[in-house]
Amino acid sequence: MRLETRHWIFAGLFLLIGLTLASGIRLDLPVSPDTQRMHDFIEGLPNGSVLLVSFDHEASSLPEIQPIARALLRHGFEHKLRLVGLALMAEGTAIGYRLMCETAEEFDAEYGTDYVFLGFRPQYIAAILSMGESIKATFPEDYLGRPYDSLALMRPLGDYSDVAGVLSIADGSFTTHWVEYGGRYELKVLAGVTAAMVTTYDPYLASGQMQAMVSGLRGAAEYETLINRGGEGARGMLAQTSAHLYVILLLILGNVAYFLERRRTN
Amino acid sequence: MDRKIAVVVCFAFGVVMFAQYFSAHPLARSVNQTIADYWQIIFAFALIVGVVGFLSNNLQRVHKGQDRPFRLLALAGFVIMPVLAMIWGIKAGTPFLWVFENVQVPLQSTVFALLAFFVASASFRGFRARSVPAAILLSAALIILISRSFATGPLSDWLPGVAEWIRNNPSMAARRAILIGIGLGSLTTSLRVILGIERTWLGGGK
Numbered sequence: 001m002r003l004e005t006r007h008w009i010f011a012g013l014f015l016l017i018g019l020t021l022a023s024g025i026r027l028d029l030p031v032s033p034d035t036q037r038m039h040d041f042i043e044g045l046p047n048g049s050v051l052l053v054s055f056d057h058e059a060s061s062l063p064e065i066q067p068i069a070r071a072l073l074r075h076g077f078e079h080k081l082r083l084v085g086l087a088l089m090a091e092g093t094a095i096g097y098r099l100m101c102e103t104a105e106e107f108d109a110e111y112g113t114d115y116v117f118l119g120f121r122p123q124y125i126a127a128i129l130s131m132g133e134s135i136k137a138t139f140p141e142d143y144l145g146r147p148y149d150s151l152a153l154m155r156p157l158g159d160y161s162d163v164a165g166v167l168s169i170a171d172g173s174f175t176t177h178w179v180e181y182g183g184r185y186e187l188k189v190l191a192g193v194t195a196a197m198v199t200t201y202d203p204y205l206a207s208g209q210m211q212a213m214v215s216g217l218r219g220a221a222e223y224e225t226l227i228n229r230g231g232e233g234a235r236g237m238l239a240q241t242s243a244h245l246y247v248i249l250l251l252i253l254g255n256v257a258y259f260l261e262r263r264r265t266n
Numbered sequence: 267m268d269r270k271i272a273v274v275v276c277f278a279f280g281v282v283m284f285a286q287y288f289s290a291h292p293l294a295r296s297v298n299q300t301i302a303d304y305w306q307i308i309f310a311f312a313l314i315v316g317v318v319g320f321l322s323n324n325l326q327r328v329h330k331g332q333d334r335p336f337r338l339l340a341l342a343g344f345v346i347m348p349v350l351a352m353i354w355g356i357k358a359g360t361p362f363l364w365v366f367e368n369v370q371v372p373l374q375s376t377v378f379a380l381l382a383f384f385v386a387s388a389s390f391r392g393f394r395a396r397s398v399p400a401a402i403l404l405s406a407a408l409i410i411l412i413s414r415s416f417a418t419g420p421l422s423d424w425l426p427g428v429a430e431w432i433r434n435n436p437s438m439a440a441r442r443a444i445l446i447g448i449g450l451g452s453l454t455t456s457l458r459v460i461l462g463i464e465r466t467w468l469g470g471g472k
Binding site: 005006009010012013014017027029030032058059060061062063091094095097098101121122123125126127129130132133134137138143144184195198199200202203206216218237238240241243244245246247248250251253254255258 | 287295296298299302303305306308309310313355356357358362363366367370371374375377378379382383385386387389390391392393394395396404407408411412414415416422426433434437438441442445
């Protein structure tokens with residue numbers, strides 16, 4: 001096989017990411033206002049408040065989504081919030097359940113009292129609207145098939161008026177559905193999203209329809225700094241930074257080559 | 267006649283859902299709950315259509331010998347996952363979750379991660395400042411890329427501010443214009459469907 005330019009580019013990126021991940025260096029990042037706002041919102045909730053955590057993502061974005069979700073769940077459990085997990089995308093179900101169980105274990109949180117995982121409901125718009133009328137009618141059982149009323153945490157919950165808000169962990173535009181349809185019930189919406197989705201949510205954040213947003217690996221790393229717990233976000237930031245700088249270098253090299261070629265042909 | 271029934275049903279549900287949105291009356295909330303429940307049930311049946319389609323498509327191709335190993339693998343996954351869930355359940359530590367975590371997640375993440383390599387290659391070969399708009403786009407991309415990285419020294423002082431400005435002004439203006447356009451488009455299309463002017467959703471041409 002004849003090696004072409006793109007093969008060298010691929011190899012360079014692979015080596016760079018591999019080396020930076022292996023180096024284990026952690027970067028000390030300044031905290032952005034967006035991330036600080038999320039931290040302040042959660043800190044401002046009284047202990048014992050119920051927060052819905054919706055895992056609205058696919059498995060493909062897990063390397064970026066998991067650090068965000070884990071940092072936010074850790075803060076939630078640390079702040080003694082009671083967390084109710086659910087998923088509006090089927091693939092988010094198993095991931096959300098595992099993440100909640102793993103994080104709860106770190107804080108000795110008890111299933112049924114401190115946290116519950118309700119599972120997946122098809123047709124996200126209908127599920128959001130239905131929960132606004134009755135959470136119990138939408139999820140008569142939790143993910144493991146336990147009846148709603150057998151879970152101490154769920155028993156007093158009727159609809160959105162009994163929860164402090166929803167935290168949507170999303171890799172697409174699912175959070176907008178929480179804003180658009182949950183907004184009808186004055187549900188407060190928080191978001192943990194991939195970096196590529198930031199501009200989608202900026203208008204909702206600016207208008208106050210969304211309370212706070214943590215985005216991308218950088219957001220996760222910043223949040224880990226705020227809660228004083230190192231994690232995958234900080235670890236991934238060095239690899240992401242090196243990949244970004246590599247792309248910037250390639251952009252500059254490509255454009256220099258383009259202008260030199262243009263001058264030569266002119 | 268059957269088309270007329272569909273149009274009347276669509277009109278009735280459209281008007282009811284529109285009207286109940288503005289009411290907090292228990293009846294309106296009950297109607298909303300019931301329709302949302304049926305919506306989910308109908309959607310679940312739509313999933314069955316997808317499942318049947320997946321099965322018949324793959325079985326036919328296996329029979330014809332097209333991509334047989336891949337199709338058989340897909341069918342095996344289709345059968346194995348529900349069987350694992352039914353026998354051992356879906357709790358943490360079960361084979362179902364193990365397969366999901368160790369097969370599906372890495373496979374999907376791998377395919378998604380390939381994007382990074384294509385982006386790197388495309389940034390070298392395709393993203394050129396051929397015109398003033400392209401140069402502006404390129405500059406904005408560079409600033410946003412650096413702002414999402416770890417910048418030190420003098421860069422860290424002014425770069426976040428510039429990146430915020432790009433997000434909060436040109437980017438947000440464009441996004442809001444798109445959102446308003448989508449909103450108006452959805453509104454007019456919904457009205458056309460509810461009033462029976464738009465009937466292409468019924469199928470069957472004119």
